[in-house]
Amino acid sequence: MDLEFIADENGQDIRLLTSEIVLLQEKIQQLKGRIETIQQNCRHIFLETPVMRTCQKCGFSESTYY
Template sequence: MGHESIDNSTEIRRLLEELSALQQKIFHLNEKIQSIQLQCKHVFLETPVMRKCQKCGFAESTYY
């Protein structure tokens, strides 16, 4: 039974490390998206409550 808890501990540590690496990757990918959206010459498709760029996916509410 003690061996099983060691295996679980190792597995949990590995999963936490993988989760941390994925969170860092998500952060950097979000930064890339923001950079692309800031530089985009937007072409918006508008509805009464929002508009969304057809080129980069940037969206904002127009419902105030």
């Protein structure tokens, strides 16, 4: 079975998709920054297991296995 070939003669689709990827990566970085700020300012309520503890409010996790 042959694969269907889709021609993008002027590369417009590629440029649009690439610029969308860049915008989404920037959005991801902004959201990661917001998460980090929330976790730094949270009054944690931890749920602990033998190897880690995770805040029930903000999701911050750390290992307790040393």
